[in-house]
Amino acid sequence: MTGTLPPSPGFRVDGQRALVTGAGRGIGLAAAAALARAGAHVTLAARSEAQLIEARDLIRAEGGACDHLVLDVTDSAAVTRSLGALAPFQILVNNAGLNRPRPLVEVEDEDIDAVLDLNVKATLYVTRAVARGLVEAGLPGSIITVSSQMGVVGSPRRTLYCASKHAVEGMTKALAWELGAAGIRVNTVCPTFIETAMTAGMFADPDFRGWVTQRIALGRLGRTEEIMGAIVFLASEASSLVTGSALMLDGGWSAA
Template identity: 35%
Template sequence: MDKYFEGKRILVTGGCQGIGKGTVLELWRFGAKVVALSQQADNLETLKREYPSVEIACVDLRDWNKTRQVVDSLGNFDGLVNCAGFINNEPFIECSPEAFDDTMNVNVKAILNVSQIVAKKMIENGIKGSIVNISSQVSKAAIKDHLAYAASKGAVDSMTRIMALELGPHGIRVNAINPTVIMTELGRRAWADPVKAQAFLSKIPLGRFGEVQEAVNAIVFLLSDKASMINGVQLPVDGGFLAT
């Protein structure tokens, strides 16, 4: 698999923390030419200092036109990982229009925006590329207080299927992963309460949350030629949560 990525250009949104950063570093280790995109300028600069060969791009993905300008300026890509995400958990009755709009703008519209630009250039240049969208298990199963987030990830799953259908004839594969709770820094803080964590863990047959590398492994597999006949899937990375 590692040889496949040598010299490939891959764009990773949300690429300076959590699953996104883990994906950037794994692809870098495999010899890819990686561009990490984020609105977090300080974290991007830190990443650049630590890994000088990683390219960085700073933009707020909620800004449709600025995002188009920045992504277009980055050139052609062989792969894209739409990893940037936003979550603001509120129950259905209390879900505000502001939280709903922010969630949709980052988790859904940004994928549409970035993917349109990248895929168009793939088609124009005959690049048989791969796109991986980061969804969630909440697109498949109801979880309390996740109304806006679940709605956004349901949209991601639907978009993934349509993108796969329309881009497949150009040799471009589009897939998604649907992780359970992943132990990023944010995940560890959010699930630090053992009572809260145990209630959720009881629904996961493997009895634990996922680690960043486990999500990264699935992403890298779907990007690679090892997944050359996999297109339009939503792959659970959830320890069996959705099987119960």
């Protein structure tokens, strides 16, 4: 037998600069920790400096390279100004988001503004600023947005949230074509319901918990750490042929 085996792709992101929004807790903090452990220098962005400092110190205590940036990502001018003053980020994780579940007939204009401002407009603001930096510097990169299983399916009481996440999925597909020639990949991760401190109240209701787990093929809720591998995969050369894709982390929800 002759020949050689192909080289294995790397899952490391050593020396790359990464920006994670909504990074003070939950999925954002988990994504930041995963990237720092994979060798990235991570900048944590959110509005609460106290949370950011605590998260930063936890990552540094493990030996990770980390700093923080107090930023309201719904403020377009602040995003452009703050990120434009920094060196380019080769990895972006758009994680900031919110949901206000209720039937559409009960949704107020303020709910629509709040959800679309953070889930859609802020994602566009941050992505635009990071993409500009990469294109101007001639650097490749990976843009990852935390979407949802609700970005590919529908669900009662989540018309507004689904609208926002379907918008993110469309943005991702279009931007993959805009930036592909520059070596910048654009993808989403689509988690199912994840157990976090923020969702604990919802899942204290046994009826709602049962409704959710019956729709997950694995029969259980997701865990925060189950998002981390997907983030590193999409940030690294291991996913070098992946762009314009939605990586489903939904335990089989969308397979029904």
